[in-house]
Amino acid sequence: MNYTHLNGPSTAYIALGSNLGERERYLLEALRRLQHHEHIRVSRCSSIYETDPVGIVDQGPFLNMAAKLETTLTPMELLEWMMQVEAELGRVRNVRWGPRTIDLDMLLYEKAELNTDKLTLPHPRMHERAFVLIPLADIIEESDYPEWRELLDKCEDKGGVRLWKKTDWHREFVPSES
């Protein structure tokens, strides 16, 4: 039995990215499907940013955003659900760092520090990246991650990140019908 719910839900932050097809639809559909799990609630969403590709620069621009989740799943259970949603939305892993319909990365899960083959928390690299940190800054609770300001200051090359659609994270996320 899993008794983690006795302590109430845990908070997790995730990053979302898409640079293939109807990019915005993939982001919103991913949030809707994440929330479709009875043990996941999407409690905050950042604005959507258009960002220059990093790693492999010869590919289309990304839309990136961040979301805050409340969940009674364990980190591994949450990761498995995220990977299932990626697969449902046609994510194909062929070229490393290549174009993708949807990419879901777990950034933080409470204060968990984890280092396994499948999952490292906090996320080891994404916190250096403007396309993660700038959306995260919209929604992060200072007490959930006191380091974020310092990381954002240290982060170079914020120029590749442009506000694309402003969204109001104060409003509860309402999954759209589709």
Ligand code: X6L
């Ligand atoms: C040197 C070598 C410098 C590799 C940077 C950075 C590799 C980021 C991969 C790197 C390097 C990544 C996104 C992206 C990717 C995204 C934008 C990755 C994985 N994902 N670019 N590139 N947004 N703008 O979500 O993060 S591939």
Ligand code: MG
């Ligand atoms: Mg990624």
Ligand code: MG
């Ligand atoms: Mg990923």
